[in-house]
Amino acid sequence: MxxxxxxxxxxxxxxxxxxxxxxxxxxxxxxxxxFRGLLAALTAYFGTRGLLALRGGPYAEALDRxxxxxxxxxxxxxxxxxxxxxxxxxxxxxxxxxxxxxEVMFRERSAHAVNCLYSLRLFAAGFAAGSxxxxxxxxxxGWSDRxxxxxxxxxxxxxxxxxxxxxxxxxxxxxxxxxxAVALVAISAWFPxxxxxxxxxxxxxxxxxxxxxxxxxxxxxxxxxxxxxxxxPAIFTGISTATGIAFSTLVVSEMIGARGGLGYYINLxxxxxxxxxxxxxIVIMAILFISVLTAINGIKNRLLAWQKGLIK
Amino acid sequence: MIDYDETKTDLPVGAFPAVALPVVVExxxxxxxxxxxxxxxxxxxxxxxxxxxQGEFVSLIGPSGCGKTSLLRxxxxxxxxxxGEILADGEPVTGTSHERGYVFQQANxxxxxxxxxxxxxxxxxxxxxxxxxxxxAEYLEMAGLKGFERAYPHQISGGMAQxxxxxxxxxxxxxxxxxxxxxxxxxxxxxxxxxxxxLELWQSFGTTMILVTHDIDEAVYLSDRVVIMTPRPGRIxxxxxxxxxxxxxxxxxxxxELRNRVLEKFHLAGAEPPVEYxx
Numbered sequence: 001m002x003x004x005x006x007x008x009x010x011x012x013x014x015x016x017x018x019x020x021x022x023x024x025x026x027x028x029x030x031x032x033x034x035f036r037g038l039l040a041a042l043t044a045y046f047g048t049r050g051l052l053a054l055r056g057g058p059y060a061e062a063l064d065r066x067x068x069x070x071x072x073x074x075x076x077x078x079x080x081x082x083x084x085x086x087x088x089x090x091x092x093x094x095x096x097x098x099x100x101x102x103e104v105m106f107r108e109r110s111a112h113a114v115n116c117l118y119s120l121r122l123f124a125a126g127f128a129a130g131s132x133x134x135x136x137x138x139x140x141x142g143w144s145d146r147x148x149x150x151x152x153x154x155x156x157x158x159x160x161x162x163x164x165x166x167x168x169x170x171x172x173x174x175x176x177x178x179x180x181a182v183a184l185v186a187i188s189a190w191f192p193x194x195x196x197x198x199x200x201x202x203x204x205x206x207x208x209x210x211x212x213x214x215x216x217x218x219x220x221x222x223x224x225x226x227x228x229x230x231x232x233p234a235i236f237t238g239i240s241t242a243t244g245i246a247f248s249t250l251v252v253s254e255m256i257g258a259r260g261g262l263g264y265y266i267n268l269x270x271x272x273x274x275x276x277x278x279x280x281x282i283v284i285m286a287i288l289f290i291s292v293l294t295a296i297n298g299i300k301n302r303l304l305a306w307q308k309g310l311i312k
Numbered sequence: 313m314i315d316y317d318e319t320k321t322d323l324p325v326g327a328f329p330a331v332a333l334p335v336v337v338e339x340x341x342x343x344x345x346x347x348x349x350x351x352x353x354x355x356x357x358x359x360x361x362x363x364x365x366q367g368e369f370v371s372l373i374g375p376s377g378c379g380k381t382s383l384l385r386x387x388x389x390x391x392x393x394x395x396g397e398i399l400a401d402g403e404p405v406t407g408t409s410h411e412r413g414y415v416f417q418q419a420n421x422x423x424x425x426x427x428x429x430x431x432x433x434x435x436x437x438x439x440x441x442x443x444x445x446x447x448x449a450e451y452l453e454m455a456g457l458k459g460f461e462r463a464y465p466h467q468i469s470g471g472m473a474q475x476x477x478x479x480x481x482x483x484x485x486x487x488x489x490x491x492x493x494x495x496x497x498x499x500x501x502x503x504x505x506x507x508x509x510x511l512e513l514w515q516s517f518g519t520t521m522i523l524v525t526h527d528i529d530e531a532v533y534l535s536d537r538v539v540i541m542t543p544r545p546g547r548i549x550x551x552x553x554x555x556x557x558x559x560x561x562x563x564x565x566x567x568x569e570l571r572n573r574v575l576e577k578f579h580l581a582g583a584e585p586p587v588e589y590x591x
Contacts, residue, residue, distance in 0.1 A: 205420075207416055207418070207420050208420065208422060210390055210408075210414070210416075211414065211416065211420045211422075212422075212433070212437065213408045214388060214389075214390075214408045214409075214410065214412070214413065214414045214481075215410060215413075215433050215434035215437055215438075215480070215481070215484060216410035216434050216437045216438040216484060217433075217437035218437070221437050225422075225433075225437075226422065229422075229424040229425075230424065232424070306423060306424045306425070306426075306464045306466075307423075308464075
């Protein structure tokens with residue numbers, strides 16, 4: 001039971017940060033309620049988890065494992081808050097405090113929501129197109145020697161070019177800025193998916209194909225039932241890599257002439273020297289990105305249930 | 313439905329008048345050469361001829377590199393000879409066929425399919441699943457895999473996986489089943505268990521069996537005939553009839569004598585030199 005003190009450490013810094021925020025007056029004009037709301041919510045959250053952990057078991061172990069990190073984040077909140085809004089040690093406007101960021105997030109929540117949706121729409125369209133096109137071309141290159149001969153060298157050369165370098169070309173080809181951004185995101189997602197898929201199919205054990213053929217499978221049946229399911233782990237490795245690359249392409253392409261989205265919002269806020277908004281957008285971006293990754297992981301775990309417990 | 317012949321099981325299969333039955337697999341003067349990394353030719357099979365009759369259980373035995381697996385792959389249609397001919401049911405072999413099932417050394421079940429889906433694979437691939445759907449459960453039960461239908465291959469033991477691989481081939485009702493050291497990777501208890509299962513399935517289906525093995529006991533225990541092969545170049549040196557009725561007793565005097573005879577021929581065949589090539 002020696003770890004149970006760490007449970008206190010998970011909750012106490014948030015309570016202390018809340019107390020210091022209420023007790024110390026700010027040196028700038030600021031609405032601190034959203035930040036206090038966040039700290040109160042986190043205090044309540046970790047307090048509840050601590051109470052639930054009193055019953056012991058794996059739930060308590062999970063909390064004990066994470067407690068030091070959770071608590072450290074609370075300490076950072078408190079110190080950061082004191083150094084910025086409370087004392088002005090960190091120079092403004094470049095380094096706003098957590099309370100200012102929360103203030104912006106709360107005040108401009110509808111603008112953020114709209115820009116999030118813009119980014120998500122662009123991501124969904126570009127990423128879906130890129131990974132679909134990537135897995136199809138990867139399957140063709142991995143499956144057929146002829147496709148491999150002609151396309152693999154091209155893919156290797158085109159794939160290493162950062163999508164952003166293609167902006168001038170894509171701008172000429174595409175009719176408007178949205179489709180330009182979609183194309184850029186799609187291109188950046190395409191390469192990692194296509195490459196790992198092709199490699200995945202090529203590395204499937206030859207005897208699976210031999211066994212399938214002897215059992216009476218046609219070439220097309222083997223493609224559908226052996227090559228593609230066998231390549232799914234590789235496809236998802238590619239998709240995970242592609243998510244990060246596509247996301248950074250997304251933000252950059254939104255900065256060059258889009259009319260909405262988190263990248264656009266950051267550019268706009270920077271123009272107004274509104275750094276609190278910039279940081280707010282970055283925080284939202286991180287949350288958005290983590291959610292997308294979690295969703296993709298969920299799909300992957302469902303599709304790869306056959307691998308569970310398999311040590312390769 | 314399984315073609316189960318009541319009268320067959322009571323008869324000692326080895327005592328069948330094999331001569332009267334048609335030849336299912338015929339290997340005629342087959343030569344197969346491979347090239348190693350340095351481009352040197354290795355003769356895996358040199359002018360090999362062999363006939364296997366319907367319902368026969370034939371074992372190919374020999375040291376590594378004697379070409380026994382190469383021969384099996386040629387019969388399966390997974391490979392082509394440089395010269396000579398292989399006939400299955402009188403027709404030249406030009407590729408694989410579900411009429412000639414193949415069981416690999418590693419069970420080779422598709423890891424992304426459940427045991428049940430693996431067994432049903434041949435039926436689905438050939439488009440006969442709709443008519444024969446109920447067979448899947450029957451074959452799974454024969455393999456002692458009831459209750460493991462939904463398991464993935466990595467969740468079952470090696471012996472279970474091989475039994476699943478056996479019925480996955482047998483569900484296609486092949487004329488011949490080619491077995492490439494299917495018991496090589498198993499521990500001795502599991503191996504004996506699988507040998508019994510194999511005999512049981514052979515006697516109930518009457519499928520022609522060609523088994524590649526390096527285990528003399530296994531060959532003598534299971535086969536009507538044992539084909540002894542020698543390496544470099546791969547040749548058949550001797551074919552021994554095992555005229556002993558089933559079920560065989562591994563410790564009986566006649567079994568021990570037969571085993572010793574095979575062992576003696578094996579040594580006479582000069583199966584001593586160290587292994588340099590594994591084909």
